Amino acid sequence: MSEPITVSESVRLEREGDISLVVVANPPVNALSWHVRQGLFDGITRATNDGAKAIVVICDGRTFIAGADISEFGGGAPHAVGLQEVQTAMEDASVPVIAAIHGTALGGGLEVALCAHYRVAVTSAKFGLPEVNLGLLPGAGGTQRLPRLVGVPKALEMMTTGRHISSVEALDGGLIDDVVDGDPAALRDAAIAFANRAVTEDLPLLRVRDRDEKVAQARGDDQLFVDFRRGIARKTRGFLAPEYNIQCIEAAANLPFDAGLKVEGKLFMELMTGPQSAAQRYAFFAERAANKIPGIAKDTSLIDVRKVGVLGAGTMGGGIAMNFVNVGIPVTIVERDAAALDMGLSVVRKNYERSRSTTAEQVEQRMALITGSIDKSDFADCDMVIEAVFEDMALKQSIFRELDEICKPGALLASNTSALDVNEIAAVTSRPESVIGMHFFSPANVMKLLENVRGAKSSDSVVATTMAIGKKIGKVSVMVGVCPGFVGNRMLFMRGAEAERMILEGATPAQVDNVLYEFGFPMGPFSMSDLAGLDIGWKEQASSSSTIREVLCENGRRGQKNGRGYYTYDSDTRAATPDPEVEQLIKDFAVGQGIEQRDVTDQEVLERLLYPMVNEGAKILEEKIAIRGSDIDVVWVNGYGWPVYRGGPMHWADSIGLAEIVGKIEGYSASLGGGHWELSPLLQSLAGSGGQLQTYSG
Template identity: 55%
Template sequence: MTDVRDAPTTSPISTRKHGDVLIVLSNNPPVNALGLAVRQGLVAAIGEAEADDSVKAVVIACEGQTFFAGADVSEFGTPKAFEQPLPTVVDIIENCSKPVVAAIHGTALGGGLEVALASHYRVALPTAKLGTPEVKLGLLPGAGGTQRLPRVAGVRKALEMCATGNPIGAKDGFDCGLIDRLVEGELLPHAVAYAEEVRDVRPLPKSSERQDRLNDCTADVFETFVKENGRKFRGFEAPLKNVEAVKAACEKPYAEGVIEERKLFMELMSGTQAKAQQYFFFAERKANKIEGLADDVRPRDIKKVGVIGAGTMGGGISMNFLSAGIPVTIVEMNQEALDRGAGIMRKNYEATASKGRMTAQQVEQAMGYLQPTLDFAALADCDLIIEAVYENMDVKKEIFGRLDKIAKPGAILASNTSYLDINEIASSISRPGDVVGMHFFSPANVMKLLEVVRGDKTSPDVLLTAMQLGKRIKKVPVVAGVCHGFIGNRMLMPRQIEATKLLLEGASPEQVDRVHVEFGMPMGPFQMADLAGVDIGWHRDPNRIENVRDALCAIDRWGQKKGAGFYDYDEKRRPTPSPVVQQIIEDFAKKQGVERREISDQEIVERTLYTMVNEGAKILEEGIAQRASDIDVVWVYGYGWPVYRGGPMFWADTEGLQAIVDGLKRQEERMKPDFSFSQLLLDKAAKGEKFGK
């Protein structure tokens, strides 16, 4: 490269010439976000190209790991967002009188893809990814993306990218016309060479002026797409607004389409769902921070993991480490259980491969890291050992006692318990500082949440290691303190208690579940019980019938696995209301002297969802959760709380804490003796405060 002319060092954008091609480089780590300084630098660089007659073409490229990976989210809602707005920037790029080539590596996401679309040509490395993830923040591409993308990549591809937010690979981008050339090796020299090829081509190909890819635009395209994704889009506003914006590209000239896009963008931006989804974006990242951790704490080195138990949880937990390339020694008590567990892991991997998400080679590579054994002593060289056996304190303490004798010094000893006291487990061995809870959610190889439970004596480096390892295996780890059920399951308990009481008072399982599904949950309390197994935690004595659940279990109504639970199920596991269950409920109500009445949907919300908020406030009071947003992360990733409501604590803030208190007071008499107010909730409501700061 010659004739270097750098922009001022204060700008993240620099320029230099190679012959008659002006190279515009962004260096704004870590992801070249399109913050104000970057936007200003791009405009200045295009102005430089226009003013210099010796410049015949422009290449826009990025230093570091990636092309522009999106907007600077920290600018949302601030004055910076309105200075040199991105829609103006991309129009300036497209209207440059000299060919502009976007050189893409890493990820071109959101505004980054809009910059690429405004460029006249796009070249990319085969490893690059392209996408419009704005919908995951409750928004749509607001800088012409919904108008240019269908004109370049076709309507169907634009719908898929905008309404789902899922990125595509560069090869897919090339096939649909989004990428003009795929290049191997060094990107920048290839991009410059391409710019030299096209420097004299006129007229310049402007995305906003293309019509050829809109020919297949019919009403059926949109109706079919929405129908295909109906379940995925349920409750969300942004996907349908994205569809509406792409449709505008088909029905209106570009100049009118971008006005419609801006209108739809502002409608979303001012709505509660976008605020909730953007809040959650930051909440997820904040959850990884451990409050009060000294700067000099360093994680322990984890090169090999041991797992005790090859059942559903143990196998799922093991797969997380195998997929990350970490060897796992898995121990069982008998060969049949060991073989069955290893077989299920292989079957799961092969199912993933059959969907094209893994190669056969990757399946073999993952399984190659697995060492199944009946020898407990084989765990002696593991750096982390996770117990994943039956939820029984005596059993777990017996296992930890054995581990205390064979685990090497410095090994981390973790329990996958869902409810039990980590402090009691830790105090039963000679090295309580090495003990931590690692509560995976089922299915453990799929669910993203990991509750990392800090005991009273858990060493800071053990906690840090568990949190960092959670990220390494692609989980979302959240710190929890010790209490019955930790964060997620503890908040589940008041919901289940009140839901069951509501059945006796007059609600039906289907009404309670419908209210929760309409709220946005993937299923209601009784649907969840049937899926998980009504018999979980049952005392197994069919003659001891103390509640509705006991009565169901006594007649083998254990849920979907038996074809009957709170609902009846057909051969395809489709539920229908059960007259048998209704009679059991009414008999119990009569036996307990409960007068049945009509239950409103609002009462169900107040007694099952408001009580969760109250329990969350108690969790904050007691220091079980570090922050309210951590509770929201647990419930979105662990239990399917709708992300467009932000999580239970954010939702409570949007409802107003006084409204939550008022609702609970309306129901207080009916909920006794199972309910008591959180003082934190009462205090915040009285002061007009929120859980979120």
């Protein structure tokens, strides 16, 4: 090998005999920063001018070009060649260009690789066009080139889900030409060998843009697209990007390459400049920002969690245990008696058996990592214990007293309480610094959010460990402070209070639910209550017709479980229908309360459901319960079904305009009253100064 030549700050040119290697070194993930683009362009040109007979594009470090440099999305990068010029230089090169791929080739990275004449990759490499997850589509020819290699059905699936595929799947689908067994070091040799073969065998300069055989199979086949759209309709409801990706693939099937590129460019710009992608990109960064806790040093020592204890194998405990077992951490679950334990463990087993991604063998492996017990002293060797018993302060305190006796010094003691005061729980132990809240969401093995609740005395190490373990088990973690209901439930209570009020004033449960459904939530509060069961916490003897919920229970309406709640449910399909009986019960109740019913507009419903949440969010920030406005959005998007294409309540409020919202809150406060309509001083001052909730950090 001759001396490498520096082409740009992140690209160098190497030579091995007849073959030139354009090597990208832009840590940590070789993102397509401007100097990478410039380097690739200059590297290809220079290699050709230097008489290379073939060119290998390869990357240093842990991955191939992993994608666009999203820090350049907002503009501001120095002027350099555009990606398209790089791609043209590769595609039109007079000698074969081979992309050598390890790690991940995603988004713009894959779009670069698609402009090589051939692609070779190590077995462990992954490929994908995940733009859809940021509300975008691949805007550098990916929508036109991918279907030409893998065919329309696979491209549809890959681009509307953003799924990453393996080398084996990529080879099978025609995306790559060879798989190299071995580590990334073997890739260089294999790619050079491939390049030499391309020279000696005079392999054609295959431009993906010229290939037609696979897209031709779908040409004019409208039904294929109709069926595909129908198949993903439920999952992608409300999102623009999946539909735009599909339209691009339709163009790839039906139009010449350059015309398809034009469609791609137009739709890309629409998404890029539209509110949905802005919200989704915001949400992406918000999740990352949530990991940073001011005052907790990066090198804070972590508790080494090798064994976890879970107390209670009910709805939450079983799911919580699954999270740890899934990453290979053994769990001891303790229940109060053998029957409850058996029941809890059998639900866990059933959950695994039902999951399509777990093989029979894996089910056994995972179950083998769980030890059931009815004796809390089995927690003695656990590094961390999570309590998930009934929501009752006296019970939780008595349990934490016991855990304090049993658990080894330094063990992390967490409560999964949904709303109780973590400080009061910590106070009964001799080690409040070890106590913290870890609020999982139901189903705990599925829901992404982990709302961690830092007590006044939780140590830095406990705080840092809680965040780290959340990451390890694949959760999106947010650290919040102690207050009733924390961030998520506290705001949910405000929404619920107005929902209840509005059905007395004349909105129907179906209207309220529908407004939220149309906004993008999976369901509204009344469907949600029916699903959970109206009789949670309801006792027949104590029931005094004091709320609509009590009235419904008294009338034998317990929710989905008995087919009758706010709605009536079809016994076969479980489809919900509004029930005149419920409307009458509500009317009668309203009359009893002296409330006159009227027509409530959908706009009023929306404002009265969501503005109190915005107001409460601002109060949460004022009180420093949330570290930053974007953390609140992370909670709502990942734990409560707020549509990510609307960013979260803080981002959404900013997009409406805080002054507008303040005006409305003042109006509702005057006409309706109620503590939750009391205007947050922070909201008022941000509205006055043109500030934002989403960027606020107290």
